[in-house]
Amino acid sequence: MAVRYFEETKTFILETKQTTYQMKMDQYGYLLHLYYGEKIKDQDLGYLIQPKDRGFSPNPHEAGNDRTYSLDVLPQEFSSDGCGDYRKSSIEIKNGDGSTSFLGKVVGHRIYSGKYELNGLPGVFQTEKDTVDTLEICLQDQASKVMVILCYSVFEEKDMITRTVRVKNNGSKPIYINRIMSMMMDFMDAEFDFIHFNGRHTMERNMTRTPISSGVQSIESSRGASSHQHNPFVIMCRPTADEDQGDCYGFSFVYSGNFLCEIEKDQFDQTRVVFGINPRGFSYYLQPGESFDAPEVVLSYSDQGFSKLSHQYHDLYRENLCRSSYTHKERPIVINSWEATYFDFDDKKLLNIAKEAVDMGVELFVLDDGWFGKRDSDDSGLGDWSVNTDKLKNGLDDFVQKINNLGLKFGLWMEPEMVSEDSDLYRSHPEWCLKIKDRKPTRGRYQLVLDLSRKDVCDYLINSINSILDGANIEYVKWDMNRNMTDVWSSYHGYEHQGEIFHRYILGLYYILDQVILTHPDILFCGCAGGGGRFDPGMLYYHPEIWCSDNTDAINRLNIQYGTSFGYPINTIESHVSVCPNHQTARTTPLNTRGVVAMDGILGYELDSTKLSKEQKQQCREQIDIYKKYYHIIAYGDYYRLTKPYDACGYMAWQHVSKDRKEAVASLVKTEVESNEPQKYLKLKGLEADCFYKILGNDGVYSGKVLMKAGIPVPVMEQYEAWQCHIVALEV
Numbered sequence: 001m002a003v004r005y006f007e008e009t010k011t012f013i014l015e016t017k018q019t020t021y022q023m024k025m026d027q028y029g030y031l032l033h034l035y036y037g038e039k040i041k042d043q044d045l046g047y048l049i050q051p052k053d054r055g056f057s058p059n060p061h062e063a064g065n066d067r068t069y070s071l072d073v074l075p076q077e078f079s080s081d082g083c084g085d086y087r088k089s090s091i092e093i094k095n096g097d098g099s100t101s102f103l104g105k106v107v108g109h110r111i112y113s114g115k116y117e118l119n120g121l122p123g124v125f126q127t128e129k130d131t132v133d134t135l136e137i138c139l140q141d142q143a144s145k146v147m148v149i150l151c152y153s154v155f156e157e158k159d160m161i162t163r164t165v166r167v168k169n170n171g172s173k174p175i176y177i178n179r180i181m182s183m184m185m186d187f188m189d190a191e192f193d194f195i196h197f198n199g200r201h202t203m204e205r206n207m208t209r210t211p212i213s214s215g216v217q218s219i220e221s222s223r224g225a226s227s228h229q230h231n232p233f234v235i236m237c238r239p240t241a242d243e244d245q246g247d248c249y250g251f252s253f254v255y256s257g258n259f260l261c262e263i264e265k266d267q268f269d270q271t272r273v274v275f276g277i278n279p280r281g282f283s284y285y286l287q288p289g290e291s292f293d294a295p296e297v298v299l300s301y302s303d304q305g306f307s308k309l310s311h312q313y314h315d316l317y318r319e320n321l322c323r324s325s326y327t328h329k330e331r332p333i334v335i336n337s338w339e340a341t342y343f344d345f346d347d348k349k350l351l352n353i354a355k356e357a358v359d360m361g362v363e364l365f366v367l368d369d370g371w372f373g374k375r376d377s378d379d380s381g382l383g384d385w386s387v388n389t390d391k392l393k394n395g396l397d398d399f400v401q402k403i404n405n406l407g408l409k410f411g412l413w414m415e416p417e418m419v420s421e422d423s424d425l426y427r428s429h430p431e432w433c434l435k436i437k438d439r440k441p442t443r444g445r446y447q448l449v450l451d452l453s454r455k456d457v458c459d460y461l462i463n464s465i466n467s468i469l470d471g472a473n474i475e476y477v478k479w480d481m482n483r484n485m486t487d488v489w490s491s492y493h494g495y496e497h498q499g500e501i502f503h504r505y506i507l508g509l510y511y512i513l514d515q516v517i518l519t520h521p522d523i524l525f526c527g528c529a530g531g532g533g534r535f536d537p538g539m540l541y542y543h544p545e546i547w548c549s550d551n552t553d554a555i556n557r558l559n560i561q562y563g564t565s566f567g568y569p570i571n572t573i574e575s576h577v578s579v580c581p582n583h584q585t586a587r588t589t590p591l592n593t594r595g596v597v598a599m600d601g602i603l604g605y606e607l608d609s610t611k612l613s614k615e616q617k618q619q620c621r622e623q624i625d626i627y628k629k630y631y632h633i634i635a636y637g638d639y640y641r642l643t644k645p646y647d648a649c650g651y652m653a654w655q656h657v658s659k660d661r662k663e664a665v666a667s668l669v670k671t672e673v674e675s676n677e678p679q680k681y682l683k684l685k686g687l688e689a690d691c692f693y694k695i696l697g698n699d700g701v702y703s704g705k706v707l708m709k710a711g712i713p714v715p716v717m718e719q720y721e722a723w724q725c726h727i728v729a730l731e732v
């Protein structure tokens, strides 16, 4: 069993192939966190706790005159609130008597095989290949009778632990949960760097690394989506850790709404990490007997730096998170109409683009925004999901058949969560959107957000989406969401429940996605929120791929895809070749470079194929052939970041290596040039040291060790040129 309880020492030990996680119930019933890291032999680590009298750190009543016992100092597994631990808390409950406190002590536990259940929320699942064991520990507050159940599922072989928390109101009065963190972890020192991925629309997930300093560092979203600004994935690592070595811990929140991750370095140089739903705008009303399930956090630890940590997340998310049958299938090569036509199209224009795309080797045509309702610009039409026959004269089914007749599959863009004020839907149901009584709602991209906390709105959307999907041969859906939430109030719910709307919205969204996706298992769903504004594990449960960014500039994409690769598998990252000058940055890069960069994800095109020359189309066809040849390595192999953005070497490089280490693809883009440059060498990673390899197109034979330690000479290149090489093991 990967989970064990030792009665004599009252310790709980969770074990994966390479890690140990230890907790201990102390003499008063509080649950202490003792260790998470490299695997160690069974031993009670209680000796690490060294009691000291700490001024101004209060002592629980049961400690009597012992001034050395304080919850303010001890490493907690799930902290109390209002009872002497002043650090960031795991929970804030407003009790039935108006007090805000929670003092949880262990009252029981259970261990079982399999994973815990999550109600209405996405989560990592067990496949027949995995051994998963679960521990549930119940903490109860004796006064309020509020119970917190801490749940841990251990994916032993994959070196991952998932955690969540369930709150049960066992008392006799209603309570409000004002803060509930899905996990907390206390470390006994503060020698850490904090890594997170911040950004903005069209420039998402830039890696930021800062040393932890006294006080609190945090990242969050209060926008109603996981957001472009911060991603719900963070790493804590030792200051010397890098791609190849050093301790690092990953925390990944499987949720698509508001979140908060706080890292606190306390007065005694200890570190606390908490991760959960953002308490801002959150308050959940719980009647006696009711319970609340928090979303889960996925933890992983690597003693060999970030590459290994990423591989662990990639493997788990590829195999145990994305439910779609497409997860394990080669994705069709898509051409998307957005950057080709924006709103200005009719069926003739689109069919011409599709026709030319066939010549390029494209397999699926995606009709983006503008095909429905009155939608000639972004200020109207959302909510009216019936085809615009001014643009598609004979309707959607007829248009799809024409696309199919060209030998292409067909995909459709939708933005189901939104409504335009200028739409029939809004005119008939103005109460269906989020807005505050007697106040004009704040607009975003001219549109309002539908109130998905309402079951009637969800059911309406399920029916309308399903009828579109069933009315034509649609094989791909791009599910978009193009603004963040404001005026979060629902006319449907009473006063006590208004603090639940953000969360109920996300539950409503997950419910819709379930109903639509499970009834259309053969459709490939791609997530999107103005590009990567909702690129999170929660969404990946429903969509096996996500449009990574509205920025298609190959050079900016290097940074965006670099940051995304830390926590997300490469075959979830949609990446398209577009035209130059680029529509977002006006930069010009060679077509080859755009192809090489887009191959570091799910390759597609987003351009007007009728404007490409014969040679350019031929080049695209060659890109597609290369991509298909390497697909098994790119989609299912191990990923190595060989450089980081703004490295002094003047290029960005990365590498995909097949799991058996017999094949690899290394790619490099020259980002800066200098006069009379020194020779640079690209050192590969992940190869078998003693194995011999050939680099295709080159006559030499090299050992894996040579390629990794001495490297390959980087060719002379102009700025923004790209170079790619295929490395294959010699058969013995």
Ligand code: GLA
Residues within 6 Å of the ligand: 338, 368, 369, 413, 480, 482, 528, 529, 530, 531, 547, 549, 550
């Ligand atoms: C968002 C998406 C784009 C495109 C537009 C259409 O911005 O990210 O790819 O679909 O919406 O309005």
